[in-house]
Amino acid sequence: MSDPKTTLVRRTPWPQSVTAPIGTPLQPSVAYTAQDADALDALYTRQTTGFSYAREGxxxxxxxxxxxxxxxxxxxxxxxxxxxxxxxxxxxxxxxxxxxxxxxxxxxxxxxxxxxxxxxxxxxxxxxxxxxxxxxxxxxxxxxxxxxxxxxxxxxxxxxxxxxxxxxxxxxxxxxxxxxxxxxxxxxxxxxxxxxxxxxxxxxxxxxxxxxxxxxxxxxxxxxxxxxxxxxxxxxxxxxxxxxxxxxxxxxFTFDLRFERASSNAVALADALADMGPVARVLYPGRADHPDHARAAELLQGRFGNMVTFEVDGGREAANRLIRAAEDLPFAPTLGDVATTLSHPASSSHRALSVTERAAIGITEGTFRVSVGIEPQEFLLSAFGRAVGAV
Known part of the structure; x- marks a missing residue:
């Protein structure tokens, strides 16, 4: 008969070490043991700090x-x-x-x-x-x-x-x-x-x-x-x-670097899109033609971010042509990735609104939202040039 203290279904104590990990340990445990009921009471009344059940922290x-x-x-x-x-x-x-x-x-x-x-x-x-x-x-x-x-x-x-x-x-x-x-x-x-x-x-x-x-x-x-x-x-x-x-x-750990690079790319992309013939409108708070540019400059102090919105004429058909031509740009309803992503609010984030409701806040079938990533600028300008050219 096996020793109950060594049976495989019991948890093995975490190895003790005189060194500490340089990376944050991943702790997926659902529950945490306490010494006794008094210790658990002290935890729940915040006399001590710690964890009891993962839903609570x-x-x-x-x-x-x-x-x-x-x-x-x-x-x-x-x-x-x-x-x-x-x-x-x-x-x-x-x-x-x-x-x-x-x-x-x-x-x-x-x-x-x-x-x-x-x-x-x-x-x-x-x-x-x-x-x-x-x-x-x-x-x-x-x-x-x-x-x-x-x-x-x-x-x-x-x-x-x-x-x-x-x-x-x-x-x-x-x-x-x-x-x-x-x-x-x-x-x-x-x-x-x-x-x-x-x-x-x-x-x-x-x-x-x-x-x-x-x-x-x-x-x-x-x-x-x-x-x-x-x-x-x-x-x-x-x-x-x-x-x-x-x-x-x-x-x-890389947020500051990603933010700066993506923001710099967004400035270049917004300016490039504004010069592309099929683009009817570009919205970027850092541009002087943005309706709230003065307010943005005061509030954000030059840190205008990585988001760019633009609009093409031609409705859903033109939008689909652009999306299909954007082979190097993931078409996905998300933002903030290290890679640039292209989003179409009318069919994703704001699809629950009626056409009239979307129009009231400036969203048409030709509206695209770009979450600019950290790729080389030359790659982005080329990729968007091809995509917009397909319109």
Whole structure:
């Protein structure tokens, strides 16, 4: 009979070492043992720190959250399973039936769906207003508005919110300002610096940078709000994968380099597209012809990012010709990858909107959103030249 202490189904203690790993260990364990019930009580009452069950937190999430905290200049952020999970945790953690939410009219497509369909059926009143028009947006912050959700730079039309005016009006109304900082990232602007009460990210995108993780991040400046968001994320099971957190942390090691190279490429691509005959319009905040260029220059201080939007005439047929000719450019509904990707909002991120609704925010069948990567500029200009030429 085998010794029960050596049976194969028992866990082997982790090897002790006088050295430490240079890379962050991956810890996929679901559960963590405690010395006794008192030790577990001390953990849950926060007299001590540690982990008990992965849905409530795990080491890889804590390591990654601390890095993003440092980027945003805050403390206590948490990781969840996706960017939309971050928004969901905020909405369901802080809102109740009868509350009112005001959102920017040019939010990410799924955020718009949440505003238009999901929150109203939960008894939360919602409204949208143009964040580039401070008078109209301020007027829309009516009594009863509990929360305001905006993106500093919108997806996909790259309009720039008058975030300082919005923050001032939100504070005056006693509402909470939530800034989705996914597009801009802390390299261009930090939520805390523009008056956000809550900042969130789809870490899936430029922060992780390799299209191989799905994660979100959220941080609230008020500890009571942060606890409510955390409790909601834990109760709803919006748990981040340890492996995804591990990969995203690795991605952050090169974030500064990727951001600078991709941004430089975006400047060159935007200028090149503007000179291509079939292109009817180019939107890039760093260009003088962008409708919000002056505001972007003040807010972003020259760090205009890696996103470029352009439009061709000819409707869906012309769009399909361009996509088929873009053999070297992945056509995919994502952004922030090290490689340049091409997206068609009308058939992906904003497909749930009607043609009229899309037109109201500047999206046509010929609108393309480009997430510019870190390839050599010569490659990008050649690839886009061929693709646009096919129109």
């Amino acid at each position: 795990h080491p890889n999430a804590s390591v990654l959250a601390a890095k993003i905290d440092a980027m945003e200049g805050v403390q206590g952020g948490i990781l969840v399973g996706s960017g939309m999970a971050a928004i969901t945790a905020v909405m369901f953690g802080l809102l109740k039936t009868g509350d009112r939410v005001l959102g920017g009219s040019q939010l990410y497509g799924r955020s718009l769906r949440l505003m238009r369909e999901e929150l109203p059926r939960m008894g939360v009143e919602t409204a949208l207003a143009d964040p580039t028009d401070p008078a109209a947006f301020t007027a829309a912050i009516t009594p009863g508005t509990r929360l305001v959700l905006v993106e500093v730079v919108s997806n996909p039309t790259l309009r720039v919110a008058d975030i300082h005016a919005i923050a001032k009006a939100t504070k005056a109304a006693g509402a909470l300002l939530v800034v989705d900082n996914t597009f801009t990232t802390p390299a261009a602007i930090r939520g805390i610096d523009v008056g956000a009460d809550i900042v969130l990210h789809s870490v899936t995108k430029l922060l992780a940078g390799h299209s191989d993780v799905t994660l979100g991040y959220v941080q609230a400046s008020d500890p009571a709000h942060q606890k409510a968001i955390y409790d909601t994320a834990t109760t709803f099971g919006l748990t981040p994968s340890p492996f995804d957190c591990w990969l995203a942390e690795r991605g952050l």
